[in-house]
Amino acid sequence: MSQPTQEDELLAQQALSEAAATQAGSEVTSGLSQGQIVRKRFFGHTGALIGLAVFALIFLLAFTSVGAFGIPGWWKYNHVDVSPLVNDGAPTSSLWPIAWGEHPFGQDRIGRDLFAMTMRGAQQSITVMVLIGAIAGAIGAIVGGLAGYFRGWVEAVLMRLTDVIIIIPLLLLAAVVGQIANRRDEGSWLNGFAANNGVVILGVFLGFVSWVGLARLVRGEFLTLREREFVDAARISGASNARIIFKHILPNAVGVLIVNVTLTMSAAILLETALSYLGLGVKAPDTSLGLLVAQNQEAFATRPWLFWFPGLFIILICLSINFIGDGLRDAFDPRQKKFKAKTAVETTRHSSTTAPVADAPKGS
Amino acid sequence: MTDNASPEPEPTHLETESDRSPRGAMVLEVRDLSVDFGVDKKWVPAAIGLNYEVRAGEVLAIVGESGSGKSASSMALLGLLPSNSRVRGSVKLSGKELLGEKSGNIREVRGKDVAVIFQEPMTALNPVYTVGAQIVETLRLHNSISPDEAKQRAVRMLELVELPDPEKAFKSYPHQLSGGQRQRAMIAQSLSCDPKLLIADEPTTALDVTVQAEILDLMRNLRNKLDSAIVLITHDMGVVADLADRIAVMRKGVIVESGTAQQIFSNPQHEYTQALLAAVPHLGQGADSADVDVTAALAAATNSELESVEHDELVRRERENRLALQAAAEEAAKPQANPVLELVDVAIEYPKQGRVPAFRAVEGANLVIYPGQVVGLVGESGSGKTTIGRAAVGLLPVAAGSMRVVGQDISGAKRNGKQLHEVRRDIGMVFQDPSSSLNPRLPIGESIGEPMYLAGVAKGVNLQKRIETLLDQVELPRDYRNRYPHELSGGQKQRVGIARALSLQPKLMVADEPTSALDVSVQAKVLELFQNLQKELGFACLFVTHDLAVVDVLADRICVMQRGRIVEQGTREQILRNPQEPYTQRLLAAVPLPDPEKQRERRELRAQLMAAGIE
Numbered sequence: 001m002s003q004p005t006q007e008d009e010l011l012a013q014q015a016l017s018e019a020a021a022t023q024a025g026s027e028v029t030s031g032l033s034q035g036q037i038v039r040k041r042f043f044g045h046t047g048a049l050i051g052l053a054v055f056a057l058i059f060l061l062a063f064t065s066v067g068a069f070g071i072p073g074w075w076k077y078n079h080v081d082v083s084p085l086v087n088d089g090a091p092t093s094s095l096w097p098i099a100w101g102e103h104p105f106g107q108d109r110i111g112r113d114l115f116a117m118t119m120r121g122a123q124q125s126i127t128v129m130v131l132i133g134a135i136a137g138a139i140g141a142i143v144g145g146l147a148g149y150f151r152g153w154v155e156a157v158l159m160r161l162t163d164v165i166i167i168i169p170l171l172l173l174a175a176v177v178g179q180i181a182n183r184r185d186e187g188s189w190l191n192g193f194a195a196n197n198g199v200v201i202l203g204v205f206l207g208f209v210s211w212v213g214l215a216r217l218v219r220g221e222f223l224t225l226r227e228r229e230f231v232d233a234a235r236i237s238g239a240s241n242a243r244i245i246f247k248h249i250l251p252n253a254v255g256v257l258i259v260n261v262t263l264t265m266s267a268a269i270l271l272e273t274a275l276s277y278l279g280l281g282v283k284a285p286d287t288s289l290g291l292l293v294a295q296n297q298e299a300f301a302t303r304p305w306l307f308w309f310p311g312l313f314i315i316l317i318c319l320s321i322n323f324i325g326d327g328l329r330d331a332f333d334p335r336q337k338k339f340k341a342k343t344a345v346e347t348t349r350h351s352s353t354t355a356p357v358a359d360a361p362k363g364s
Numbered sequence: 365m366t367d368n369a370s371p372e373p374e375p376t377h378l379e380t381e382s383d384r385s386p387r388g389a390m391v392l393e394v395r396d397l398s399v400d401f402g403v404d405k406k407w408v409p410a411a412i413g414l415n416y417e418v419r420a421g422e423v424l425a426i427v428g429e430s431g432s433g434k435s436a437s438s439m440a441l442l443g444l445l446p447s448n449s450r451v452r453g454s455v456k457l458s459g460k461e462l463l464g465e466k467s468g469n470i471r472e473v474r475g476k477d478v479a480v481i482f483q484e485p486m487t488a489l490n491p492v493y494t495v496g497a498q499i500v501e502t503l504r505l506h507n508s509i510s511p512d513e514a515k516q517r518a519v520r521m522l523e524l525v526e527l528p529d530p531e532k533a534f535k536s537y538p539h540q541l542s543g544g545q546r547q548r549a550m551i552a553q554s555l556s557c558d559p560k561l562l563i564a565d566e567p568t569t570a571l572d573v574t575v576q577a578e579i580l581d582l583m584r585n586l587r588n589k590l591d592s593a594i595v596l597i598t599h600d601m602g603v604v605a606d607l608a609d610r611i612a613v614m615r616k617g618v619i620v621e622s623g624t625a626q627q628i629f630s631n632p633q634h635e636y637t638q639a640l641l642a643a644v645p646h647l648g649q650g651a652d653s654a655d656v657d658v659t660a661a662l663a664a665a666t667n668s669e670l671e672s673v674e675h676d677e678l679v680r681r682e683r684e685n686r687l688a689l690q691a692a693a694e695e696a697a698k699p700q701a702n703p704v705l706e707l708v709d710v711a712i713e714y715p716k717q718g719r720v721p722a723f724r725a726v727e728g729a730n731l732v733i734y735p736g737q738v739v740g741l742v743g744e745s746g747s748g749k750t751t752i753g754r755a756a757v758g759l760l761p762v763a764a765g766s767m768r769v770v771g772q773d774i775s776g777a778k779r780n781g782k783q784l785h786e787v788r789r790d791i792g793m794v795f796q797d798p799s800s801s802l803n804p805r806l807p808i809g810e811s812i813g814e815p816m817y818l819a820g821v822a823k824g825v826n827l828q829k830r831i832e833t834l835l836d837q838v839e840l841p842r843d844y845r846n847r848y849p850h851e852l853s854g855g856q857k858q859r860v861g862i863a864r865a866l867s868l869q870p871k872l873m874v875a876d877e878p879t880s881a882l883d884v885s886v887q888a889k890v891l892e893l894f895q896n897l898q899k900e901l902g903f904a905c906l907f908v909t910h911d912l913a914v915v916d917v918l919a920d921r922i923c924v925m926q927r928g929r930i931v932e933q934g935t936r937e938q939i940l941r942n943p944q945e946p947y948t949q950r951l952l953a954a955v956p957l958p959d960p961e962k963q964r965e966r967r968e969l970r971a972q973l974m975a976a977g978i979e
Contacts, residue, residue, distance in 0.1 A: 032846050034806055113924055169527050206759035210833060229801035233864070236793050237815035251805040 031086035034251065042332040048327020055320040058313065062122035065115075077113040085111050092136035108296070117287050119310050124288040126317065128203040128272045133265040134188050134208025139213030141257055145245050147215070148222025159219070162212045170209060170271075174280045177205050189190045199272075199288065202281050206271060214260045221253035252331040266318045268346045287290075289314050388420030389458070391560050397431065397453035407450060411437035412617045414453070418561065418593040425596040425604040425625075427640065429883040430854070434597050434617035437614075439562050442478055443470050455625045458560060476506040479554035483858065484567040487545035489538040491951055495549045496534030497521075499556050519705035521552040524589075526582055535849040543745065544575035548582065555590065568603055569660045572744045572910050577613065577954040577970060580606045599883045601644045602956030605629060605963045613710035614635045625960055643888040644913075644958040646863035702771065702871045704904040705733040712748070712777070713757045725751040726928045735871065738898060738905045740915030740936075742951065743925035750796075753874045753908045754900040754926075756792050760785040770871050790817055792865030792903075796877040807974075808860045809835075809845025813868045834863040838893060855886035866901070869909075873898075873905045879914060889947045891917055912955050916940060924948045949973055 032040070042048055067073030077083065085107055088090060091114075094099025105114035143162065147155040225231070226249065234248050250257075273290025275281035282288045289310045296306035386501060394434040397414040400407040411433035418424045426434045438450045455462040459478060462470065490498060490962045499518040503509065509517070515534070522530035525548040538546055539731055547567065548604045554562060567583070584607060587594060596607060604611060605625065612622040613636065620824040621634040632638045642789035733739050741749045754760045755767065762775040770790040792815075795801035802811055813831045816822050822830050832842050838859040848874040849857055858878055878894070879887040895918055898905060909915055915922055916936065923933040924945065932945040943949045953970035 032807065032809075034810055037807055037846060114873070130891050228793045229797060230803040232754075232759055233793070233795060233861075234814065235759065236788055236791070237864070238788055238818040239814070243818075248803050248806070254805075280645070334805065334850060 038331045040328050041331040043094050043325040046328055047323045048331075051320040051323025053326065054316060055324065058122060058317060058320070059126060061128065062083075062119045062186045065119045066123075069124055071090065073119075075116055076117070076154070077116045079112065079117045079287055080115070081113065082111045083107070083113065084158045089303060093287070105309045108303070109299075110158075111267055114306060114309060117249055117257065117292060118289070118313055121287045121289040121292050122313050122317070123315070124199045124282055124286070125269050125272065125290065128206070129265045129268045129317070129321070131200065131203030132207045132210060132268040132271075133206060133261050136211040136214060136264055137257065137261040138211075139208070141209035141218055141250065141253075143211065144215035144218025144220075145222055145250060145253075149226055149241070149249065155219075158215075171275070171278070171280075174205070174275050175207060177201070177276075177280075181229060185364050199282055199286075203268075206268065210264055210271075212266075214257070214264070217256050217260060218253055221256050222249055225249045225252050251332055255329050258325045258332075262322050265321050269314055269318065290295050291315075379627060385854075386583060386744050388422065388591065388593075390417055391420050392418040393454075393456040393459075393948050394441070395454040395456075397437055397451070397455060398451045399436050399445070400452075401436075402448040402450070404876045409433075409617050410449075411440070411614075414619055416619070416622065418595060418610055420560070420593050421587065421591045421595045423596055423609045423919055425598060425608035425611045426614055427598060427601065427604055427611060429599050429640075432614045434566055434614045435615040438565065438595060440595055441563070442474055442480070444468070468850075468889060472506075475502050475554075475559075476557045478561045478563065479555050479557070479559040481547075481551055481562065481564040481567045481834070484570050485543065485550040486570075488550055489546060489553075493537075494534065495538060495541070495553075495613075499534075499549075499553045502553055502556050512694050516553075518556065521556050524550065524555070524586070525549070525552045529551075540797065542575075543571055544578060547571060547575075547579055551579075551582070551586070555586070555592075558590065559592055563597070564594060565597045567596070568813045569598070573912070573956075574744060574950060574954040576603070577956070578644050580956070581967075583607060597861055600956070601641055601884070601958040602963075605763055605958050606956055613640065629958065629960055640885060641958055643885040667703075683771070692874045701735055703732045703734050703735075703768070704770055705731070706768040707731040707765065708767075709754070710755070710762055711764040712751050712760055713762070713763040714751075718851070724928065726755075729765075729930050731930065731933070732904060733872070733904050734975055735904050736902045737921065738919045739908055740919030740922045741906060741908045741925060742910065742912055742915055742922060744910060744951075746927075747926045748928040749908045749910075749923040749946065750876055751928075752832070753793075753876045753906060754870070756874050756906060758787065767881070783867060789868055790871045792868065792870035792873045793876040794858070794861050794873065794878040797881050798854060798861050799849065799881075800856060801861055804849055807848060808852070809844050811849075812845070812860060812863045812867055815864065819868055821868065835866055836862045837897065842846060853886075855890055858882060858890050859893065861896070862890075866897065866903075869901070870903055873903045874908070875905060875910045877910065880909065882913065887914070893917065912951060924951065946973070 063073075065073045065075040066078050067268050081082060089103075089107040089111070091106040091110070093099060094102035103113050103115065105118055107113055108117070143158050147158040171352050222245075231244060231248060234244050239248070268288050272288060273294055276283075276288060276291045278295050282291055292310035293307060293314070296303070296310075300307050377664060389943060394414055394416050397411060398409065399411040400409050402408070404779060408461065411664065412437060414437055416426075422925060428434045428439065436445065441455050443451075443462075451463060453463065457473065462473065465473075489495065493501075496515065496518050499521060500511065500514045503514040503517055504511070519530045519534055522533050527533045527545060527548050533545065534542065538549070541549060547570075551567075564583070568579050571579060581604065583594075587607075594699055596604070598832075608625045610622065611628045612943075613628070614618045614620070615635065615636050621628065621632070621637050623812065628637060629641070632641060664857075700834055707729050710729045710731075711724060714723045714725055716722040721742065731739070731741075731752070741752060743749045748811050751760060755762055756769060758769075758774055758777060760781075765775065766773055767775045768785050772783065772787050774784060774787055777787075790827070792936055800806065804908075806814075809828075810833050813822075813827050816827060816830055833847060835842050840856060840859055840863070844852070844856075849860070852860065853904060858881075861878065863874075875894070879890055884889060891914065898918075905918075907915060907918055919936055921932050921935055922939040924939065924947065925931065926947045932939065932943070932948050940952070943952055950970070950973055953966060953973050955966075
């Protein structure tokens with residue numbers, strides 16, 4: 001039995017009086033569900049909003065500029081077009097006066113437009129990341145949740161399955177899948193699909209193998225959470241197993257889940273690069289951000305822009321994903337607060353005073 | 365052993381221990397101590413301008429409810445507060461200033477000159493080291509002695525705190541000891557370096573009444589043996605009456621009243637002190653009948669003579685008890701309706717897990733609850749009382765016998781089966797620890813509404829209306845429904861727990877120690893609310909608790925459990941006025957009274973009972 005600490009109590013009191021002060025004038029508040037409150041808190045999180053905006057912007061830019069799914073984009077080149085070198089391939093865009101120019105990000109040695117290539121790469125990388133995050137997150141949460149909640153033979157079977165997947169080298173599996181997908185002589189549906197959307201196959205495949213670590217962590221969380229009394233309380237309320245797992249326990253394990261999924265998604269770019277480098281992932285002339293960086297690392301001394309622009313996009317995508325994850329975690333966790341001693345303001349009201357005090361607005 | 369405070373002559377007037385407190389050397393002097401915590405870019409004061417001093421051989425009790433700053437100010441003495449805190453003022457230990465001292469020097473003081481007994485010995489002792497190793501560590505940190513010598517001294521310390529087998533306790537890990545033994549080991553560790561000052565932070569809050577009485581006895585003996593100054597932090601006036609020489613009452617960070625124990629108890633000046641004293645549930649202040657004089661009842665049942673009470677007076681008090689008892693027996697003989705809960709020879713097992721064999725926690729339990737009746741189930745921890753409560757709502761399977769809940773036999777019901785689902789519509793449960801029983805990620809409105817939503821009773825706007833009604837019933841503001849549990853205080857959380865249990869208008873309510881995690885003053889309010897709701901809604905209730913005083917306020921009938929068996933049951937009057945089992949008598953005698961005089965009578969009686977039990 002854990003007694004709340006002094007700090008916890010202070011937080012509680014503070015929250016009480018603040019809420020009371022802000023709601024004193026307003027009419028009776030209506031009941032909100034957990035989902036509604038989480039959404040409200042998420043959209044009140046500055047970092048998360050910035051992350052979301054940046055990600056949305058990159059997403060739109062990448063998918064509309066060079067086009068996707070056979071729909072042409074608004075940019076005049078695509079990632080395979082070769083055009084004569086302008087200005088020896090250096091970027092034509094400038095900040096003052098703001099100008100776009102013929103090849104804003106420059107060109108590579110043979111005259112392909114780097115902007116088009118970066119956009120195409122961003123498309124591919126985002127696809128891989130989102131697929132891996134979604135698939136690994138879902139499978140990991142479900143497998144870990146079921147194993148941790150039910151224990152017994154369910155746990156034994158699921159955890160041995162995870163063990164088996166953990167011990168198979170990823171590259172070996174990737175090579176096998178790559179071989180199957182690349183057998184161009186057989187005109188099956190899979191091959192046709194893989195030839196055009198290799199990156200989708202790659203994402204799905206990586207998603208199916210990278211959930212194992214997550215499943216173990218989620219199981220650990222569930223093992224401790226299932227012993228808490230609120231699970232018993234829910235059972236007495238008549239909740240089914242599925243409801244207890246997904247409505248009651250999973251939101252409490254969401255911190256671990258989200259931190260891990262965002263890390264997996266960031267690592268996905270590197271994983272995809274490594275596989276592409278070995279010739280198992282995205283294949284030339286198609287491209288991805290990781291592949292662009294890898295291919296152009298020798299050109300760093302002579303044509304640094306070939307390296308800078310794809311790198312910038314990798315950083316932006318990863319950062320925005322992490323910010324979104326941060327915001328989500330904070331939105332689910334109701335007790336996120338930070339404190340700085342230097343900027344703190346004096347108050348005279350004792351911590352156990354719950355009545356709202358009509359004092360000056362916060363931060364004065 | 366009426367009074368073991370000091371060898372001075374027996375006092376003839378009212379001012380006893382407190383005024384005779386030995387005028388020892390000044391050990392601790394606190395001047396203008398203020399503690400602030402930083403929350404949300406603001407310094408929020410937790411303690412403001414405290415002044416007090418403690419002399420050697422003296423016990424100062426700091427009393428107040430949680431959040432009053434009593435623990436924070438005491439931890440500030442040793443610099444044990446988190447980084448977002450700020451301490452100002454002056455703290456002198458034997459004339460040496462402690463605040464603003466270098467951390468290395470403070471570390472010297474900790475453990476050697478000032479020792480702390482924490483509230484929860486299970487978390488304060490390191491689970492991966494033996495008790496002995498931890499005492500040896502403290503000894504060798506502060507004294508340059510050999511391991512063998514340290515071991516000898518550690519065993520001597522364990523002997524001093526009256527552990528039954530010091531050698532064995534030395535080699536035991538904390539989890540191998542019982543709660544009371546752990547607290548004794550903790551005390552042994554803190555006393556191992558002969559501290560000048562001992563800070564006891566709610567030393568008995570986590571313990572059962574009987575164990576609490578033993579620990580308090582031990583601390584009283586130790587105080588006489590050693591010449592340490594003791595600062596006792598507690599919210600329980602009953603504990604204070606037993607031990608303290610002087611008392612400081614804290615509220616909202618300020619000491620509102622201080623004085624000798626006698627002054628505070630016989631003539632409290634501040635209204636808050638009065639409220640605190642009134643909030644302690646006494647035995648024998650039952651709902652609508654005359655007071656039960658438990659001391660007299662116990663004396664009668666055990667045929668013992670008390671030195672401190674006149675014989676004639678005792679006889680008179682015993683007679684009053686007998687009369688009330690007869691009236692109660694007639695009342696109980698009336699016929700009743702169909703029982704809501706009926707246990708016949710029930711045995712309950714915790715199923716085996718891996719290599720750990722099944723454990724039979726309850727054996728041969730017979731119990732009947734009629735509609736509208738409140739039955740108190742009392743016993744020490746480990747006696748199986750919570751097990752019965754959990755089995756009654758189908759959280760534990762019944763191993764033998766039959767258990768009928770609201771007319772249905774659930775002894776053979778499948779776990780999470782359809783039948784249990786049906787039965788659970790008619791039962792509600794209030795849990796012990798409100799911070800654990802509410803989902804921390806669910807706003808409380810949704811927690812309250814969940815049973816109704818799942819039972820399909822109400823949805824949408826209708827559901828919201830029902831939630832509002834329930835919040836009104838438990839006297840919480842309606843706009844609290846969007847709060848998360850951590851934003852509520854302990855008492856408010858427990859109100860939410862009660863609202864959730866009531867949401868399906870149950871016929872049977874199982875309350876599993878609903879107030880044991882709460883402060884005394886909050887407990888009084890929650891109990892009052894519970895009592896009113898019970899009268900208004902008329903549900904039957906199985907009230908599980910270790911505190912006889914709480915049961916006394918609520919229950920119509922009382923069952924006493926010991927080691928998995930119901931040893932005695934009867935109406936409240938029968939149990940309190942005429943306890944038959946020695947175990948019940950011991951349990952009754954262990955409840956502390958918020959009055960030093962009465963408490964001395966009670967202590968004497970308890971000593972006699974214990975002596976009789978051993979023979």
